[in-house]
Every structure is written in structure tokens, then in C-alpha cells.
Amino acid sequence: MMNTKVLFIGVLLFVGLHKVNAQVKATDSGGDVQKVQPKIMVIPYVKEGEDLRTILEADVNKRICITKIKESFDNRGFTTVDFVAKLKAAKDNNVFTSNNQTDIKSQIIQMSGADVYVQAEVNVDKGQNGTEVRLILTAYESSTGNSLSNKVGNSGRWFSDDIAKMATKAVDQISEDFLNVMQTKFTDIVNNGKSIIIDVSIDPSSSYNLSSEMGPDGLPLSDLLEIWMEESSYKNNYHIQGTTDLKMIFDDVKIPLIDQSTGKNYQPNRFALEIWKFLKSPKVGLTNVGKEIKGNTVYITIK
Amino acid sequence: MKLVFLVVLPLFLFSCSPVQYSSIVKFENKESVGSYILSATGFSKKSTEAIIDAEKNAFKVLLFKGLPGTDLSVPLIESQSTAEAEHKNYLDRLFNEGGYAAFIMNRNTSFPIKKIKGGYETSVILKINIQALRKDLEQNKVIRKFGYK
Incomplete structure (x- = not known):
């Protein structure tokens, strides 16, 4: 019983120390967040x-x-x-x-x-x-x-x-x-959030296209992406420029300036990561997805 | 008799109601970046307070309405109702405790105070340091700094 208690305290201490060490002390602002200004x-x-x-x-x-x-x-x-x-x-x-x-x-x-x-x-x-x-x-x-x-x-x-x-x-x-x-x-x-562009394209060597039926429901990939965008864009605000079998461009997707859960600055990279995670999740089931970010444009390549 | 009463009473009440008075605030000149000359009219039941009313009117237009056709067309405060609800203390200090006077660089109050129905009316010409006013609003978090902050 005593050993369990010691082990429990040890684990708590480890987690606590690990949490402190996870942040660089020299840049620790104590939770103060400065909103990133536009350039x-x-x-x-x-x-x-x-x-x-x-x-x-x-x-x-x-x-x-x-x-x-x-x-x-x-x-x-x-x-x-x-x-x-x-x-x-x-x-x-x-x-x-x-x-x-x-x-x-x-x-x-x-x-x-x-x-x-x-x-x-x-x-x-x-x-x-x-x-x-x-x-x-x-x-x-x-x-x-x-x-x-x-x-x-x-x-x-x-x-x-x-x-x-x-x-x-x-x-x-x-x-x-x-x-x-x-x-x-x-x-x-x-x-209402800032605008970014999401450019989804199919690599020429890929065996998929945007009409490929994916996920457990067998929905076309472009529709899965649109449903995800509908749920994930800030205040449900997005616009599709166009979709073909090889390309889908969201020419105006709103993302918040501040992460609504953590209160920290939210950058297009984070949103790109969410798309990448979604495409690789069992909901879609793709294995080889590339992402690139240039300024406020996110390029997703399905290989 | 009843008909006469119904017609005369509203007329009598209307003639007793306070005079509807609207202030006029005009852009006169831009002296340098951040300092503007405005003219404003004011009204009060006491002759001494008509000037204060004119000064407050000029600041209210700058803060809440803007002056179309000038480079002050966008008001300093985007939403009057939100500001009045969230920054009541600041606006009280500015208007009721005379805080606005700190942003007046020069004033011409030599216009006659005219007796009009229900009170007194006058005009003032003010040189206002809008740059300092904006900075004060920013520092007190009534408005955001330029950009996203």
C-alpha cells in the first residue's frame, strides 16, 4: 500500500516536472499571450x-x-x-x-x-x-x-x-x-476569423482522385472534405472556388486568430495539421498525405 | 364639449413639451496629422452650460458618429452601445467629469450665447488632439490598437 502511494507521488512529481521542463524557461511568459499582429x-x-x-x-x-x-x-x-x-x-x-x-x-x-x-x-x-x-x-x-x-x-x-x-x-x-x-x-x-486558402491536389502518381469513395460510409473524398470544412472552419465560414477530380480549392476558409480552447495564437499551420490528421484518420483512411504552408495558403497533396 | 377637449388637450400638451434640439458639428480644418478643428453648437437651460454642451457634442460625434466626407468619417468607437455598457466609467470620466477637456488644444468661445425657446444656444470652435484621444482610448482598452490587438 505504502509502495503504491510512493509510486503515485513519484508519477505526479515526474509529470509536474516534465510539464515545467516542456517549456523553455527563458521564454516562459507565465501564460501571457500576445496576439500576433498582421504583417x-x-x-x-x-x-x-x-x-x-x-x-x-x-x-x-x-x-x-x-x-x-x-x-x-x-x-x-x-x-x-x-x-x-x-x-x-x-x-x-x-x-x-x-x-x-x-x-x-x-x-x-x-x-x-x-x-x-x-x-x-x-x-x-x-x-x-x-x-x-x-x-x-x-x-x-x-x-x-x-x-x-x-x-x-x-x-x-x-x-x-x-x-x-x-x-x-x-x-x-x-x-x-x-x-x-x-x-x-x-x-x-x-x-469572424482570418481568411486562408486550402489547395487540395492529387499527386499524378496517386491511385486516388477526389471522386474516390472513402471512409466507412464510402463517400466521395471531395464531399468528405467539404463536410469536414463545414464543421471545422471558424463560424462555419468557408467558400469553395471549384472542384475537379484532381483539385479542390477552398479559396476562403476562416480560421480564428486565437485558439478557442487554449487562448493561444492560432496559425494556418495548426489548421493544416488538423486537415492532415483528418485525412489520415479512419474517417478517410488515406496513408500518404503531404502538406505545405506558404504564408496563408495551405497546400495538401494526396499521394 | 368633449370633442373640443380632445382636440385642445393634445395641442396644449404638445406646446408644453421640451423643444427638440439638435446639435450641429462641422469639420473646419485639419491642422496637422492628428489635430483637427471642429465647430459645434450646444444648448442648455443655463447660459453657462451651453458651451460645455457644444464641446461634449463635438466629442460625441468624433467618438460615436464620425464626420462623413472628411477623413474622420469612421467614428473612433465602433459600437456606441457596447462601449456604453462595457466602459461606462471611462465615458463618465470623459463626459461628466470633463475629461474631454484634456484633448482640447485650443478653443474659441467668443460666439454670442443666444436666448432661444427653452434655453440658450451657442457655438464653439475647438482644436482637438485626436491622436492623443485615440491613444487614451487604446490605453484604457475602450478601442483596440491598430491591427488585431
């Missing part, structure tokens, strides 16, 4: 034929505009991802795999890990009645392309060649409202 990057708009990689070097007015926009974020206590620094890192790491401007833009955004990017288009209109700088600001959610805020500002017409000062005026005119609209969209994300 925002401000990029210049490029016209056809212009190179995103060189446009800022060539135009000081665009640089001023971008800096002023970043300053507006700073005034709200928010740090943005620096486009020029990311661009340099991308060049150093030979990230660019093509010379297509659209690809370069998406490669920089993907490489930066930005959740949101703000595109700034600066136009200078010189006329007989003076010069005017017009600014178009648009914020996009990187994963879905959803527009978060749009504003058009102008400096007013001035008989001056100080484009930089006029660009500053145009930014000042709209930055406050631009950020306020963005903040209302962030509130929606806090309340």
Missing part, C-alpha cells in the same frame, strides 16, 4: 513595363510617398515590413524565378510573409493651372486578394515643382481615413 507591407504600384525592383530607386517622390504612408502606420504604433529591405533580401537570395512583373510582385509578397499589402500609386499631373499629385491607396489581404481599404487623395493644384511636398500633402489628406477603414476590417477579422 503589413507598403509597395509601389507599377505600370506595365515598369520594374518593381527598380521603381523606387528611380523615383524619389514615390519613395517619399511610401515613407509617409509607413509613417502613418508608425503614428498608430504599428510597424510595417520594409519593402526595400525585403526586396534586397529577395535579390540576395535569388528568390526571383522569372522576369514577369506580376510574378515578381507575388514573389515579394509571399517571401515577405505579409498578411496585408498596401499598394500606392502616385500620379503627377502638370497643367497650365499648376501641378497636382494624385495618390491611390489600396490595401489587400494577401491570401485572398480581398480589398481592405481604398482611398484616393490629391494635393490640390500648386504652381510649384516641389512634388515631394505635394505628395506628402496627398498622403496626409487620406491616411487617417485609410487606416480607420482598415481597422474596421481588422475588427471583422478579430470577430
Whole structure:
């Protein structure tokens, strides 16, 4: 009897110690959780034929505009991802795999890990009645392309060649409202979850396809996935872009910012793991499933 | 006689009811990033309190309504009812204990106080430090900081 008690206390002590050791002491915050902020990057708009990689070097007015926009974020206590620094890192790491401007833009955004990017288009209109700088600001959610805020500002017409000062005026005119609209969209994300993309594809060597009847009920794989998504997306909010035998794309799946059971930050990786576990569970019965996460896009490959 | 009574009594009661007064708050200018000049009208039964009412009206519009067509079109507080329920103490301090005055950088109260039916009316022009007001709302957790926090 005594031995059993000693053994029981020993087990409790072991579990307790193990629990403490499971966390790195140097980073133990005592349960305090900081909500992960979205990463925002401000990029210049490029016209056809212009190179995103060189446009800022060539135009000081665009640089001023971008800096002023970043300053507006700073005034709200928010740090943005620096486009020029990311661009340099991308060049150093030979990230660019093509010379297509659209690809370069998406490669920089993907490489930066930005959740949101703000595109700034600066136009200078010189006329007989003076010069005017017009600014178009648009914020996009990187994963879905959803527009978060749009504003058009102008400096007013001035008989001056100080484009930089006029660009500053145009930014000042709209930055406050631009950020306020963005903040209302962030509130929606806090309340209703953030969007991720789930891309499910069948490996060419696989003996399955999305019509294969799986699980104990023999339901098509695509339907099993949709039923799971219906139950697992945050507030039952998801959208299917399309399904073929080889591909199924959920182009907007909401996941919470905070794990509803632990109160800790919830990342797309965790959601990807849940899909992976589901596909390998007896409910589906697949054995070889690959998963890859790039920013807010989850790629599931069934082999 | 009964008919006359039925017609006259509501008219009499209507004429005794308080005057419906609506405040006007207007955007005047943006001085620099975070500081704005607004004009507002106020009403009170006491002449001395009409200015205070005008000042409070300006802040209520900034906090709960926003000013369409300006870059303050989105109100600082997204839901008035939620804020009033969850941050009653803060809003009491701000409005009833004059806390809002800390965010007024400059005021012009030289407009005449007009006697109108039921009280007094006046206008004020205020320069408000909205950046500081927003920060105070954030620090007191009435609104979220920019982003998800």
C-alpha cells in the first residue's frame, strides 16, 4: 500500500516536472499571450513595363510617398515590413524565378510573409493651372486578394515643382481615413476569423482522385472534405472556388486568430495539421498525405 | 364639449413639451496629422452650460458618429452601445467629469450665447488632439490598437 502511494507521488512529481521542463524557461511568459499582429507591407504600384525592383530607386517622390504612408502606420504604433529591405533580401537570395512583373510582385509578397499589402500609386499631373499629385491607396489581404481599404487623395493644384511636398500633402489628406477603414476590417477579422486558402491536389502518381469513395460510409473524398470544412472552419465560414477530380480549392476558409480552447495564437499551420490528421484518420483512411504552408495558403497533396 | 377637449388637450400638451434640439458639428480644418478643428453648437437651460454642451457634442460625434466626407468619417468607437455598457466609467470620466477637456488644444468661445425657446444656444470652435484621444482610448482598452490587438 505504502509502495503504491510512493509510486503515485513519484508519477505526479515526474509529470509536474516534465510539464515545467516542456517549456523553455527563458521564454516562459507565465501564460501571457500576445496576439500576433498582421504583417503589413507598403509597395509601389507599377505600370506595365515598369520594374518593381527598380521603381523606387528611380523615383524619389514615390519613395517619399511610401515613407509617409509607413509613417502613418508608425503614428498608430504599428510597424510595417520594409519593402526595400525585403526586396534586397529577395535579390540576395535569388528568390526571383522569372522576369514577369506580376510574378515578381507575388514573389515579394509571399517571401515577405505579409498578411496585408498596401499598394500606392502616385500620379503627377502638370497643367497650365499648376501641378497636382494624385495618390491611390489600396490595401489587400494577401491570401485572398480581398480589398481592405481604398482611398484616393490629391494635393490640390500648386504652381510649384516641389512634388515631394505635394505628395506628402496627398498622403496626409487620406491616411487617417485609410487606416480607420482598415481597422474596421481588422475588427471583422478579430470577430469572424482570418481568411486562408486550402489547395487540395492529387499527386499524378496517386491511385486516388477526389471522386474516390472513402471512409466507412464510402463517400466521395471531395464531399468528405467539404463536410469536414463545414464543421471545422471558424463560424462555419468557408467558400469553395471549384472542384475537379484532381483539385479542390477552398479559396476562403476562416480560421480564428486565437485558439478557442487554449487562448493561444492560432496559425494556418495548426489548421493544416488538423486537415492532415483528418485525412489520415479512419474517417478517410488515406496513408500518404503531404502538406505545405506558404504564408496563408495551405497546400495538401494526396499521394 | 368633449370633442373640443380632445382636440385642445393634445395641442396644449404638445406646446408644453421640451423643444427638440439638435446639435450641429462641422469639420473646419485639419491642422496637422492628428489635430483637427471642429465647430459645434450646444444648448442648455443655463447660459453657462451651453458651451460645455457644444464641446461634449463635438466629442460625441468624433467618438460615436464620425464626420462623413472628411477623413474622420469612421467614428473612433465602433459600437456606441457596447462601449456604453462595457466602459461606462471611462465615458463618465470623459463626459461628466470633463475629461474631454484634456484633448482640447485650443478653443474659441467668443460666439454670442443666444436666448432661444427653452434655453440658450451657442457655438464653439475647438482644436482637438485626436491622436492623443485615440491613444487614451487604446490605453484604457475602450478601442483596440491598430491591427488585431
